[in-house]
Amino acid sequence: MVILYHCHNKIQEVVTTKHQKIDVDKNVTLVKALHNLANQFPNEIIVWCHLDYKDYLDLKVIKTIFHHNKIMLSYHPGDHQFLDERIGYVEESVFININKKVSYPTWQMSSAVGAIHATVLLEIKNSIALDSNFDYYLNSLAKLAMPLGLFCYSEPRLLSGEMKLTNSKADMFTLFKFVKQHYKMRWVFLLVLNIWLYEKKIMLLPFLYTFCFGKRTNISINLDAITVQSSKKGLDKTTIDVIIPTIGRKSYLYDVLCDLRNQTQLPKHVIVVEQNPVEESVSELDYLISESWPFKILHTFTHQTGACHARNIALKQVKSDWVFLADDDIVIENNFLAKINHTINQFPYKAFTFRCYLKGETKVFNKIIQWGTFGSGCSIVNMESLNGSVFSEAYEHGFGEDSDFGMQLRNKGIDVIYLPEPSILHLKASIGGFRTKPKLLWQDEDVQPKPSPTVMLFQLLHKTKTQQLGYKTLLFLKYYNKQSIKKPFKYYRAFKKQWSQSLNYANQLKNNF
Structure with missing residues (x-):
């Protein structure tokens, strides 16, 4: 030196x-x-x-x-x-x-x-x-x-x-x-x-x-x-649990479980949190019991919908060294977890996000780099690093919970690393997701917030004041051609009201969760 x-x-x-x-x-x-x-x-x-x-x-x-x-x-x-x-x-x-x-x-x-x-x-x-x-x-x-x-x-x-x-x-x-x-x-x-x-x-x-x-x-x-x-030096072989929130995607989830069953390195536990808002409903995932699986499946059924809530339920049940946060409509190769294990030992970091691509999509990032966001359905995190981290339910049924989770890690000194390989194919299944249309706090307002209050919440919590203002300018310019008001000054007045409404509800979310 x-x-x-x-x-x-x-x-x-x-x-x-x-x-x-x-x-x-x-x-x-x-x-x-x-x-x-x-x-x-x-x-x-x-x-x-x-x-x-x-x-x-x-x-x-x-x-x-x-x-x-x-x-x-x-x-x-x-x-x-x-x-x-x-x-x-x-x-x-x-x-x-x-x-x-x-x-x-x-x-x-x-x-x-x-x-x-x-x-x-x-x-x-x-x-x-x-x-x-x-x-x-x-x-x-x-x-x-x-x-x-x-x-x-x-x-x-x-x-x-x-x-x-x-x-x-x-x-x-x-x-x-x-x-x-x-x-x-x-x-x-x-x-x-x-x-x-x-x-x-x-x-x-x-x-x-x-x-x-x-x-x-x-x-x-x-x-x-x-x-x-x-x-x-890492461990020769680490144990991995997989958590999967799911809602109304029985066949897609089955395919994901089959991909996990065929892994050359098996997960220790697969934690499935199934959601169905219908009060009298019961689980439709009969194959969890009727078929034999080479790993232990921990299944939770809940009437409360929301990916944040479901993932938090699952995180409390993780028992292995690492947790792979997955979606219920992905495709992975049979050596996916083995490659992860090799990478964990080669790069002794505590959080990784994998390339998650759509069919026919061109690869943009080809190098292992420090990542500016976090994928809640395509990442693996060391369990010791998760102490105190949860998916904030302030973002429930909105956007930004994964980015917020990544910021929780960074603010604890845990860097998020992007890996181009192994990669995950995301099928983007047309059913499931937010189809239950939960009622949002601002749903009945005459002036609808712009941006979404959950997006604004992320800005307030994790960006500098100048970044927030810069985002405001960009949103104003980009949104102009996508809305019906074409008179610039009238649009400006309307945008100010929408921005103010977003700030109001973002602060409510911030204070309530």
Whole structure:
């Protein structure tokens, strides 16, 4: 491990973990120095640390966290990051609202303290311009490489103890430059629009400044040559329970159970929660008893409908190391669970979402990456990580419960990893689901909420204020062509009422659950 200490954008000293000083050219930029060290020490972790935090740097924890080479860590003490919070106007992902108390997935890096393996720097050295601004370069690197398989985190364990804060924050010109170089051009216009709408400021000069720079989104970065060989060892074979909520899909569920029966590695338990709102009804799943199954089936029948409620019932019955959250209308290959077991041991993370595709659908994401959402019917989670996590019934019969569940995991320091393989075919059965048409709180309102209050609830709970406002602008623009009011000012007044109605009911849901 090699540590670069810096202050006032200048190199102060470079040492090894054995306190051996390394001679370097102190006249080069910090970014150039980082790459020079990667060339000099191609098999080492390169650490950077501001001189103010030298006494607080925990080198031992870095060795523990770096269990493979495709990791980038950083931490900025204090509430803000390098980029202005207005980045939320153009960034919709969950990687913006960082929980500073836990290891949290994000591309937002800091010059305060951080670490990256030399092999990553060597792979991208000819792809990204070596900016003179160290913070800008670190954020650019992570923003471009995170979707390509670099695992990036805000990691509070890098520093320990009480310390003074060192400010390093981008100005408005730098923010606009970053948006221009890392997003499509329309987001630059939306950034200008949002600042004008919600802050009554005209950003003409920062906007014009962006035309001095080209995009970085079309550059070529390939990290596939860096193999992920984790130093953390898992179990040779883990036990897996499967939970399946179902409603009115007897034949589809049977096919799923047959797929599970034919697995080369069998689940220990299959937990089925069957729903039927008709009070006098009884279970229609006769084959659960009439046929022989190579695993134990735990069957619950309830008249209360709702996938959130059903999954929570099932989660209480899980007894294995891992739980596979499945839908009742999927198709999996007979080595699906065996592949999962192999992946769990190869990548010692605690939550995975699998590629879930429709027939004829083209694969979009081909790499193992940090995932910005969570699939409630196509994920597997370690049971120890689920302590206290439930599917919030505030989202019942709406949308967003799976994304909310993913956020519960991330806020506990559990990253959600996307796996392109093994994959799941989703049949999208035409029966079942929400066909019972439960009555919603806002169903009889003359002014119907827009967006759905459950979607708004997710925004309130897990997005920054600027992200919420940016979403409002996008919804306003996208919804215009889909509604009947064509007079712009009349539409604006109607939209304001719908948005207000959505906020009202979202807050009711927030307070009631």
